[in-house]
Amino acid sequence: DSGVTQTPKHLITATGQRVTLRCSPRSGDLSVYWYQQSLDQGLQFLIQYYNGEERAKGNILERFSAQQFPDLHSELNLSSLELGDSALYFCASSRTGEGQPQHFGDGTRLSIL
Amino acid sequence: GESVGLHLPTLSVQEGDNSIINCAYSNSASDYFIWYKQESGKGPQFIIDIRSNMDKRQGQRVTVLLNKTVKHLSLQIAATQPGDSAVYFCAENTGGFKTIFGAGTRLFVKA
Numbered sequence: 001d002s003g004v005t006q007t008p009k010h011l012i013t014a015t016g017q018r019v020t021l022r023c024s025p026r027s028g029d030l031s032v033y034w035y036q037q038s039l040d041q042g043l044q045f046l047i048q049y050y051n052g053e054e055r056a057k058g059n060i061l062e063r064f065s066a067q068q069f070p071d072l073h074s075e076l077n078l079s080s081l082e083l084g085d086s087a088l089y090f091c092a093s094s095r096t097g098e099g100q101p102q103h104f105g106d107g108t109r110l111s112i113l
Numbered sequence: 114g115e116s117v118g119l120h121l122p123t124l125s126v127q128e129g130d131n132s133i134i135n136c137a138y139s140n141s142a143s144d145y146f147i148w149y150k151q152e153s154g155k156g157p158q159f160i161i162d163i164r165s166n167m168d169k170r171q172g173q174r175v176t177v178l179l180n181k182t183v184k185h186l187s188l189q190i191a192a193t194q195p196g197d198s199a200v201y202f203c204a205e206n207t208g209g210f211k212t213i214f215g216a217g218t219r220l221f222v223k224a
Contacts (some may be wrong), residue, residue, distance in 0.1 A: 002156065033212070043157070043202065043214040056211045090156050099145045099164070099206060104156030 003027065006091050006105035014113050018079040021108045025072055025093030031055070032074040033094075033102055034066055038087040049074060050097050078110070086112045121200060125221040132190040134218045136203030141184060145206035148177060148188045151217070152199045160188070160201075190220075198222045 003026035011019055025032050034046040045058035049068035060066075063081075068074045078085060088109050092102035126132045138146065144165040149157035163170045163177045163186075170177050176189040186203050203215040 002158070004156070035214075042216045045212060045214070048211070058211065092156075098208075101147055101159040101162055102212065103159060104149075106154070106156045 002103040002105060004091060004093050004103055004105035006089075006108050008108060009106070010109050010111070012111045012113060013081060015081055015083060017081050018077065019081065019110065021076040021078070021089050021091075021110075023074045023076070023091030023093075023105060025074070025091075026103055029093035029095055029103070030072065031094045031097045031100075031102075032068055032072070033092040034060075034074070034076050035090040035092065036087050037090060037107070043090070046076070048097070055097060081112050083112050086110055121217050121219045123219045123221060125223060126193050128193060128195060128222055128224050130193055132188075132193045132197070132220060132222075134188045134190075134201050134220065136186040136188075136215045136218075138184050138186055138203065138205045138215070139213065140205060140207045141181070143205040143207050146177070146179060146186050147204045147206075147212075148175075148186075149202045149204060149214075150197075150199045151202065157202060193220075193222050195222045195224055 005024040007022045030051045033048045036044045046060040047066050048056040052068050063079050066076045088107045090107045092104045094100040094102045147162040148160040151157045161172045161177050174191045178187045200217045202217045
């Protein structure tokens with residue numbers, strides 16, 4: 001058990017809809033990362049927050065947004081969903097940020113019908 | 114569980130043999146490298162890391178080697194066991210807070 005909790009585990013929705021994925025980091029970790037994993041693209045870094053502030057941005061679509069709250073949990077919002085957004089979405093956390101291993105949750109599987 | 118990355122490079126080894134998984138990283142300025150193991154239906158799990166001022170680091174049954182000259186990273190698993198079957202990812206920290214993951218290698222351990 002990594003200590004990182006993601007909810008929900010599975011999400012099925014339709015094109016055009018909006019969903020929110022939630023992540024609770026390990027106790028004491030200040031940094032939260034979001035990744036997308038699809039069959040043909042491996043793990044793609046989306047965005048990172050540190051203590052409530054955005055720190056790094058990857059290939060995150062404009063339809064996607066995230067935030068980290070004062071209690072350090074984070075949410076990833078996906079809107080105007082397309083079939084290609086179907087993937088596993090992982091959250092990871094680390095104590096601070098740079099130069100530390102990340103600890104991953106077990107992901108949310110998003111299926112767009 | 115469901116498979117991840119059906120078209121990944123695959124390494125098949127006999128139980129008890131040593132495994133070597135290789136990774137070429139992209140950025141010569143990267144200063145921190147990590148190996149992760151991902152089992153079916155689970156998130157990546159940290160195995161071992163190494164900083165750019167080292168060329169070798171050992172853990173329990175695992176060794177990571179770093180060759181900065183050719184931008185190459187390898188993970189050696191001693192006495193491979195069936196429980197080692199998984200997808201293995203290398204990752205590099207490019208400075209700042211961005212981490213780039215490699216495509217992954219699937220390890221099959223034959224009993």
